[in-house]
Amino acid sequence: MNERVxxxxxxxxxxxxxxxxxxxxxxxxxxxxxxxxxxxxxAGAGEAIKTILLNFLSRSSSAAQMKALGNTLAKTAPLLMCxxxxxxxxKVGLFNIGAAGQYEAGACFGLxxxxxxxxxxxxxxxxxxxxxxxxxxxxxxxKAYRNVNEVISGIMLNWIMLYLTNMMLSKKEVKDPASxxxxxxxxxxxxxxxxxxxxxxxxxxxxTVTLAIPLAVLFAVLIWVILSKTKFGxxxxxxxxxxxxxxxxxxxxxxxxxVTLAIGGALAGIGAAFLFLTGYQEWSTTQTSVPGMGxxxxxxxxxxxxxxxxxxxxxxxxxxxxxxGALINKSIYPSQISDLISSxxxxxxxxxxxxxxxxxxxxxxxxxxxxxxxxxxxxxxxxEGGDK
Amino acid sequence: MLLLVQYTIIFASVLCLVALGGxxxxxxxxxxxxxxxxMVMGALGGAVTMFLLPAEASGVVIxxxxxxxxxxxxxxxxxxxxxxxxxxxxxQTLIGTAMNLLATAVAxxxxxAMNTSLNPDNVSSSIQYIHEKKAFLKYVGxxxxxxxxxxxxxxxxxxxxxxxxxxxxxxxxxxGENPQAADxxxxxxxxxxxxxxxxxxxxxxxxxxxxxxxGVSEWKFEMGVAGFGFLALAVMIFGQWRPTKxxxxxxxxxxxxxxxxxxxxxxxxxxxxxxxxxxxxLPYIISLIVLAFTSKNSRAPKAEGIPYDKGMR
Numbered sequence: 001m002n003e004r005v006x007x008x009x010x011x012x013x014x015x016x017x018x019x020x021x022x023x024x025x026x027x028x029x030x031x032x033x034x035x036x037x038x039x040x041x042x043a044g045a046g047e048a049i050k051t052i053l054l055n056f057l058s059r060s061s062s063a064a065q066m067k068a069l070g071n072t073l074a075k076t077a078p079l080l081m082c083x084x085x086x087x088x089x090x091k092v093g094l095f096n097i098g099a100a101g102q103y104e105a106g107a108c109f110g111l112x113x114x115x116x117x118x119x120x121x122x123x124x125x126x127x128x129x130x131x132x133x134x135x136x137x138x139x140x141x142x143k144a145y146r147n148v149n150e151v152i153s154g155i156m157l158n159w160i161m162l163y164l165t166n167m168m169l170s171k172k173e174v175k176d177p178a179s180x181x182x183x184x185x186x187x188x189x190x191x192x193x194x195x196x197x198x199x200x201x202x203x204x205x206x207x208t209v210t211l212a213i214p215l216a217v218l219f220a221v222l223i224w225v226i227l228s229k230t231k232f233g234x235x236x237x238x239x240x241x242x243x244x245x246x247x248x249x250x251x252x253x254x255x256x257x258x259v260t261l262a263i264g265g266a267l268a269g270i271g272a273a274f275l276f277l278t279g280y281q282e283w284s285t286t287q288t289s290v291p292g293m294g295x296x297x298x299x300x301x302x303x304x305x306x307x308x309x310x311x312x313x314x315x316x317x318x319x320x321x322x323x324x325g326a327l328i329n330k331s332i333y334p335s336q337i338s339d340l341i342s343s344x345x346x347x348x349x350x351x352x353x354x355x356x357x358x359x360x361x362x363x364x365x366x367x368x369x370x371x372x373x374x375x376x377x378x379x380x381x382x383x384e385g386g387d388k
Numbered sequence: 389m390l391l392l393v394q395y396t397i398i399f400a401s402v403l404c405l406v407a408l409g410g411x412x413x414x415x416x417x418x419x420x421x422x423x424x425x426x427m428v429m430g431a432l433g434g435a436v437t438m439f440l441l442p443a444e445a446s447g448v449v450i451x452x453x454x455x456x457x458x459x460x461x462x463x464x465x466x467x468x469x470x471x472x473x474x475x476x477x478x479x480q481t482l483i484g485t486a487m488n489l490l491a492t493a494v495a496x497x498x499x500x501a502m503n504t505s506l507n508p509d510n511v512s513s514s515i516q517y518i519h520e521k522k523a524f525l526k527y528v529g530x531x532x533x534x535x536x537x538x539x540x541x542x543x544x545x546x547x548x549x550x551x552x553x554x555x556x557x558x559x560x561x562x563x564g565e566n567p568q569a570a571d572x573x574x575x576x577x578x579x580x581x582x583x584x585x586x587x588x589x590x591x592x593x594x595x596x597x598x599x600x601x602x603g604v605s606e607w608k609f610e611m612g613v614a615g616f617g618f619l620a621l622a623v624m625i626f627g628q629w630r631p632t633k634x635x636x637x638x639x640x641x642x643x644x645x646x647x648x649x650x651x652x653x654x655x656x657x658x659x660x661x662x663x664x665x666x667x668x669x670l671p672y673i674i675s676l677i678v679l680a681f682t683s684k685n686s687r688a689p690k691a692e693g694i695p696y697d698k699g700m701r
Binding site for chain 2: 040095097151152159166288290330331332333342349351
């Protein structure tokens with residue numbers, strides 16, 4: 001009996017439910033991905049899904065494994081920042097699909113500051129944060145004062161910023177004349193690189209493993225503290241739950257919306273800096289689609305159960321299957337299969353609320369049944385007792 | 389100048405079709421942010437059909453088969469939104485976003501798998517349809533008339549008629565304004581919302597194939613449809629959820645989109661020597677400005693975005 005009570009408690013526990021639903025989403029997402037692989041070519045499908053899942057573990061030597069893990073971590077940091085941006089805004093009732101545009105703004109101005117003005121990395125980081133914040137604030141101001149849906153303004157800004165970034169970074173002082181990419185940071189301005197602080201040695205001297213990774217985790221903790229432990233976070237959340245109520249209780253609801261999106265923008269902007277200031281890759285000035293980081297961030301956010309700490313693990317998972325997707329045999333399977341899996345996961349996350357509701361309902365009903373069962377024998381006994 | 393008119397009309401047709409799709413969905417009470425994805429899927433269905441049709445197929449067959457395929461795929465894909473947001477009461481913004489991402493991923497995976505299976509060296513995500521595209525065009529003098537333009541006009545008139553002059557249309561709108569009241573007089577809110585979403589799939593899918601055949605004869609599916617579905621949503625908001633105003637808004641936005649294709653041919657614009665990226669940005673900037681001025685007094689259906697729950701009266 002005691003055991004059963006404990007079991008119920010676990011199932012009722014919100015964090016347990018969040019983890020359970022995320023796992024269900026992952027399993028379903030992978031299953032559908034596997035079916036797609038089977039349809040394309042049944043022979044190698046098992047091998048391919050294994051590669052996607054194992055990612056760095058599928059390398060042969062342990063040194064190569066650590067190096068690949070380092071690469072995945074280096075890209076997890078920016079993804080985590082984008083996810084935090086979306087998570088933070090979602091907690092305040094705003095869907096920050098513009099994270100991609102804010103990320104582009106961060107890349108644009110962060111890289112420009114590093115390459116054209118030869119600024120040290122921490123200044124570039126601040127500039128990237130500021131640029132992202134400005135773009136976020138534009139969405140926020142349009143929402144607060146002009147009632148423009150932040151999703152639509154976010155999408156518009158994503159495209160505007162993409163073209164603007166391409167234009168800015170095509171200038172001759174920042175672009176490599178021989179290729180569509182920006183100059184290599186390591187040769188143009190080594191001070192612009194985020195320091196590795198010895199972390200690179202843990203990962204077979206992978207130079208892209210930098211302070212950015214612990215910093216991103218730190219940001220996750222910070223966002224969690226702000227949201228759940230401070231008055232500021234409480235006010236923002238209250239605005240998200242009920243704008244009118246927040247207004248009547250003396251909170252500045254319009255200002256809160258703008259501040260929220262500005263913070264979200266800053267986080268996404270820093271995310272871009274965490275990628276481009278590690279020298280992991282250069283910005284391609286001829287790209288014609290919005291970078292996927294902002295959209296993968298949505299997957300990581302919802303998979304992380306809308307919790308900053310959960311987001312850390314979810315970001316790593318999403319990045320890991322994305323990198324794993326790049327390792328599969330490209331002459332048979334397209335690497336976008338991992339995008340497919342992550343978007344299915346996002347879609348399934350839409351059902352999470354309903355799933356939790358059904359689960360709780362089921363627990364309540366079975367609890368009632370248990371009670372009814374437990375009760376039934378008692379009156380019978382009592383009746384017997386009465387007879388005697 | 390003629391070229392500008394021609395491009396304006398074809399882009400306006402796309403925007404008008406997709407915006408009308410959004411209009412039906414929102415009037416029934418479901419926000420369809422997945423229009424972008426529906427367009428991609430419609431484009432995929434149409435492009436693959438054109439690719440698979442035998443070379444000797446006649447023009448009529450090409451036009452009908454392609455249009456039908458695009459619409460069918462669009463309608464089927466919109467079911468994802470309907471199931472999640474109507475039956476499972478999911479967050480419509482989240483589902484719409486997921487659909488946009490999913491559509492691009494599905495289209496890329498599908499086209500690449502198709503290309504590599506035909507030729508192992510071909511890992512591109514593009515489909516070409518130079519020959520098939522000619523079936524849609526008819527030259528009137530120098531003006532390149534596209535059958536899709538006619539379809540857009542017919543569907544515009546039809547949409548107006550259905551929304552305002554039929555029992556179905558009025559009931560549909562009731563579900564977006566006050567679903568509880570609609571339910572109390574015996575209207576099946578769930579069925580109406582399903583209808584609204586499926587119609588948006590119909591129009592969105594058609595819009596997708598029109599978009600990728602406008603001006604180009606090859607499409608790289610990795611790009612999706614470059615946020616065009618969202619431009620259509622801006623058109624819908626600017627058009628105040630009414631077909632007639634949507635048509636006018638579509639013409640305006642279509643012109644700005646057309647400029648990026650033809651500005652080099654227009655004397656004074658070419659003389660300005662602005663970089664081409666400025667023209668690429670233009671439709672998005674204009675729509676932001678327009679939204680800023682028109683969203684304040686929005687006439688959005690009152691109950692849109694709120695899942696209908698019979699238990700809540």
